[in-house]
Amino acid sequence: MSNLIASTAPKARQLTHEEIHDIEHEKTHYPYAQAVGLEALKIVQKYQGWVSDESLLAVAEYLKLPPDELEGVATFFNMIFRRPVGKNVILLCDSVACWMLGCDNLKAHISSKLGIDYGQTTADNQFTLIPVPCLGDCDKAPTMMVGDKTYRNLTPAKIDAILAQCKRG
Numbered sequence: 675m676s677n678l679i680a681s682t683a684p685k686a687r688q689l690t691h692e693e694i695h696d697i698e699h700e701k702t703h704y705p706y707a708q709a710v711g712l713e714a715l716k717i718v719q720k721y722q723g724w725v726s727d728e729s730l731l732a733v734a735e736y737l738k739l740p741p742d743e744l745e746g747v748a749t750f751f752n753m754i755f756r757r758p759v760g761k762n763v764i765l766l767c768d769s770v771a772c773w774m775l776g777c778d779n780l781k782a783h784i785s786s787k788l789g790i791d792y793g794q795t796t797a798d799n800q801f802t803l804i805p806v807p808c809l810g811d812c813d814k815a816p817t818m819m820v821g822d823k824t825y826r827n828l829t830p831a832k833i834d835a836i837l838a839q840c841k842r843g
């Protein structure tokens with residue numbers, strides 16, 4: 675009977691040669707393979723843009739880690755995206771210093787300019803907006819990251835310039 679029911683559970687995909695190469699390289703920095711979990715997820719994200727269930731299972735299989743454990747790592751580390759994201763991910767700090775210096779207004783500015791709320795991606799797939807805790811630059815609040823770049827002392831005008839620059843690629 676159970677054979678007749680199609681399974682919809684995700685299955686591990688095949689990691690690419692590039693992903694395996696980078697994970698193997700990362701393993702040389704750690705005393706045992708299992709410690710590489712987070713770095714391996716970052717590698718997959720670098721190549722795929724985000725970490726699907728199939729990718730997470732592939733990493734778990736490759737490193738011989740329980741998938742639940744790896745899921746816990748992915749959930750704890752908020753820079754691992756478990757859903758598809760746009761080409762540019764805006765990580766807007768909403769912790770205390772940034773909040774005191776107006777990150778809510780900046781969020782409203784971004785939302786009205788791009789037509790997206792937190793967790794959403796623009797229709798042209800250019801931008802995703804995500805709130806993040808303190809980026810460690812409180813003395814230059816408000817701050818945000820786009821890709822691996824941090825932007826400080828933000829104003830609506832600065833944000834407009836950054837978004838225009840991102841669009842130009």
Ligand code: FES
Pocket residue numbers: 767768769770771772773807808809810811812815816817
């Ligand atoms: S509170 Fe935003 S950088 Fe620290």
